[in-house]
Amino acid sequence: MRKCSLDSLNSVFAKIAEAMALYLPVDGSDGRAVFSKWEDGSVLSNALNTVRSPKDFFFPQSEDLMRFKTEGKNIEIIDIRPESEDFAVFGVRACDVKSFDILDRVFLTEPCDSYYASRREHGVIISLACTRPSETCFCQAFGIDPSTPAGDISCFKTDNEMYWQANTEKGEALLKAIESLTEECTDEAVNEQKEKIRAIMKKLPLASLTTNSFGGGKTTELFDRPEWAELSEACLGCGTCTFVCPTCQCYDIKDFNTGNGVIRYRCWDSCMYSEFTRMAHGNNRISQKERFRQRFMHKLVYYPENNDGLFSCVGCGRCLSRCPISMNIVKVMKKLGGESK
Amino acid sequence: MNNREETLIPKIGVITDVRIDTPDIKTFRVVTPDGKKAFDHRPGQCAMLSVPGVGEAMFSITSSPTNEEYMEFSIKKCGCVTDWLHQAEVGQQITIRGPYGKPFPVDDEFAGKNMLFIAGGVGLAPLRSVINYCRHYRDRYGKIDIVYGSRSKDDLLDYKEIIDEWMTDAGVDVHLTIDREQEGWDGHVGFVPNYVKELGFDTDKTAVLCGPPIMIKFTLDGLVSLGFDKTQIYTTLELRMKCGVGKCGRCNVGAKYVCKDGPVFRCDELDELPDEY
Ligand SMILES: Cc1cc2nc3c(=O)[nH]c(=O)nc-3n(C[C@H](O)[C@H](O)[C@H](O)COP(=O)(O)OP(=O)(O)OC[C@H]3O[C@@H](n4cnc5c(N)ncnc54)[C@H](O)[C@@H]3O)c2cc1C
Ligand code: SF4
Numbered sequence: 001m002r003k004c005s006l007d008s009l010n011s012v013f014a015k016i017a018e019a020m021a022l023y024l025p026v027d028g029s030d031g032r033a034v035f036s037k038w039e040d041g042s043v044l045s046n047a048l049n050t051v052r053s054p055k056d057f058f059f060p061q062s063e064d065l066m067r068f069k070t071e072g073k074n075i076e077i078i079d080i081r082p083e084s085e086d087f088a089v090f091g092v093r094a095c096d097v098k099s100f101d102i103l104d105r106v107f108l109t110e111p112c113d114s115y116y117a118s119r120r121e122h123g124v125i126i127s128l129a130c131t132r133p134s135e136t137c138f139c140q141a142f143g144i145d146p147s148t149p150a151g152d153i154s155c156f157k158t159d160n161e162m163y164w165q166a167n168t169e170k171g172e173a174l175l176k177a178i179e180s181l182t183e184e185c186t187d188e189a190v191n192e193q194k195e196k197i198r199a200i201m202k203k204l205p206l207a208s209l210t211t212n213s214f215g216g217g218k219t220t221e222l223f224d225r226p227e228w229a230e231l232s233e234a235c236l237g238c239g240t241c242t243f244v245c246p247t248c249q250c251y252d253i254k255d256f257n258t259g260n261g262v263i264r265y266r267c268w269d270s271c272m273y274s275e276f277t278r279m280a281h282g283n284n285r286i287s288q289k290e291r292f293r294q295r296f297m298h299k300l301v302y303y304p305e306n307n308d309g310l311f312s313c314v315g316c317g318r319c320l321s322r323c324p325i326s327m328n329i330v331k332v333m334k335k336l337g338g339e340s341k
Numbered sequence: 342m343n344n345r346e347e348t349l350i351p352k353i354g355v356i357t358d359v360r361i362d363t364p365d366i367k368t369f370r371v372v373t374p375d376g377k378k379a380f381d382h383r384p385g386q387c388a389m390l391s392v393p394g395v396g397e398a399m400f401s402i403t404s405s406p407t408n409e410e411y412m413e414f415s416i417k418k419c420g421c422v423t424d425w426l427h428q429a430e431v432g433q434q435i436t437i438r439g440p441y442g443k444p445f446p447v448d449d450e451f452a453g454k455n456m457l458f459i460a461g462g463v464g465l466a467p468l469r470s471v472i473n474y475c476r477h478y479r480d481r482y483g484k485i486d487i488v489y490g491s492r493s494k495d496d497l498l499d500y501k502e503i504i505d506e507w508m509t510d511a512g513v514d515v516h517l518t519i520d521r522e523q524e525g526w527d528g529h530v531g532f533v534p535n536y537v538k539e540l541g542f543d544t545d546k547t548a549v550l551c552g553p554p555i556m557i558k559f560t561l562d563g564l565v566s567l568g569f570d571k572t573q574i575y576t577t578l579e580l581r582m583k584c585g586v587g588k589c590g591r592c593n594v595g596a597k598y599v600c601k602d603g604p605v606f607r608c609d610e611l612d613e614l615p616d617e618y
């Protein structure tokens with residue numbers, strides 16, 4: 001483990017930025033934290049987490065896939081995939097780090113999605129342990145320990161210091177690059193802090209939330225539960241919850257005519273939208289109830305069924321604070337039996 | 342340059358023949374620009390065809406894998422891509438990617454069985470691939486019965502092939518039906534599910550159903566009432582698709598993605614899925 005003083009943090013960031021683009025949470029003009037590219041003068045936000053998740057770096061909201069040129073009856077397909085350049089994302093919380101395990105299982109399973117894979121290979125994830133988990137946090141329900149985040153490098157911030165721990169080869173290489181600005185240290189202070197955070201976690205309002213009623217094989221039991229009607233009643237189908245969610249990965253593929261050829265691009269889509277499954281002979285998810293149920297059944301039952309029990313929610317709490325009607329996965333879990341007494 | 346393989350990036354296909362089958366279905370023959378098949382496939386698998394600038398859509402590969410020269414797609418006109426394709430002429434290039442989906446178990450569960458194929462409308466498209474596969478390897482299968490129905494005589498797909506080839510094969514019985522009486526038609530009149538019950542098949546068969554959801558539902562009920570077990574019946578599902586490989590999140594029924602775990606399902610497997618297809 002290595003450390004640097006918080007006063008010298010900016011020179012460490014500058015050093016990393018010499019080697020590769022560095023992104024970190026900074027406070028936007030509205031006071032909310034957003035990931036921004038580091039530049040001289042950037043100040044690391046103190047906010048617990050960013051409004052948008054770091055999935056944007058690996059699976060952007062919109063990206064061009066290929067181009068076509070057509071001439072008469074002929075078509076030319078132009079592969080426009082660039083090789084990604086190295087980049088680092090600093091300040092990723094434990095929940096969001098875990099979201100990459102979930103996305104990896106979708107995008108890196110054969111046939112591997114080369115767009116995502118290339119960014120994953122070139123991106124270094126530098127996580128940051130939480131010190132002040134909030135009342136909307138429930139990562140622990142999914143077995144995530146916010147005091148000990150994963151990632152290529154894990155960072156721990158104490159009153160005066162930033163501690164750095166490499167977990168992968170990519171992480172080691174980056175720590176090597178900032179070696180002259182950090183010093184070797186023991187993990188005593190970090191361990192002390194971890195204990196404090198774990199104690200706070202036990203007292204959080206959502207600490208009693210459990211996944212016991214959910215998981216693979218629960219479809220029959222949960223699908224026809226009458227509670228879905230009440231839970232989904234006010235849902236506007238706005239899709240906000242899917243867009244801020246670090247594990248939502250549904251996408252659409254569309255063509256855009258530039259006047260000088262065609263760009264085929266993909267963009268985020270949402271199972272909460274009525275158009276999502278519409279077909280010529282009808283829609284298999286007729287009302288918002290079916291679409292709402294799909295989102296939560298996917299996260300709590302279908303995904304774990306296909307992925308060794310791993311849930312497709314990391315308890316980041318974004319959907320709790322962003323939904324215009326205050327509906328969210330916690331309410332769904334509680335209603336369907338996910339709270340230990 | 343990113344040199345990895347990428348399934349979303351298609352190949353060029355050239356339309357080398359267009360056959361008008363019915364007022365709203367045409368069958369397109371497709372090869373690569375150097376005259377080959379774009380890829381190998383198994384009966385029941387699909388391909389994504391696209392017209393750049395218009396869109397992409399999934400279609401069953403209706404030709405049998407035993408056809409080594411080209412692939413065929415029977416396409417019903419019903420929207421942007423399909424309308425565009427219906428205007429296309431021979432020589433037109435399109436794009437193609439695949440093959441996608443789990444095929445029919447032609448060399449496993451189907452081997453040695455008497456086969457009963459039941460199709461409605463454009464639902465014959467995926468079945469034609471299996472039927473012609475079974476006809477090609479005729480000695481690997483028992484008796485073959487085919488029940489095919491559509492709205493009218495003019496809506497029957499592959500009519501010439503059915504009359505000239507299927508009906509003349511030994512050990513293949515074809516039972517055609519149309520919904521309403523029509524001049525010049527002296528065959529059976531009535532809906533497919535009723536016809537199947539009238540024909541009253543023995544249960545020593547493996548049945549494969551494909552057609553509009555309502556036809557599948559009633560035919561399935563009919564077969565079960567004749568004594569068929571759901572493990573003897575296969576069908577295909579059709580949901581909206583974009584990626585074809587289980588990533589865009591669009592085509593799931595419960596924990597199954599129709600694009601990669603289907604489109605072929607055994608009917609007892611469907612019973613385990615939520616009723617959302
Ligand atoms: C596994 C599979 C196999 C298929 N095989 C065949 C086939 O062999 N022959 C054939 O003619 N069609 C087949 N289809 C249906 C075909 O994909 C749709 O008809 C096609 O996507 C419509 O595209 P479009 O651009 O012309 O229509 P659009 O302009 O996109 O839309 C027209 C209407 O069709 C709807 N639509 C979009 N996707 C589908 C879909 N997948 N199924 C039904 N409606 C849809 C739209 O929501 C809209 O209501 C198959 C579909 C699947 C999923
Ligand atoms: S469902 Fe909500 S709490 Fe769970 S990962 Fe997505 S945004 Fe975060």
Ligand code: SF4
Binds near residue numbers: 234240326
């Ligand atoms: S649950 Fe809330 S955020 Fe999600 S679609 Fe419904 S109204 Fe929008």
Ligand code: FES
Binds near residue numbers: 583
């Ligand atoms: S078509 Fe994308 S998941 Fe099936």
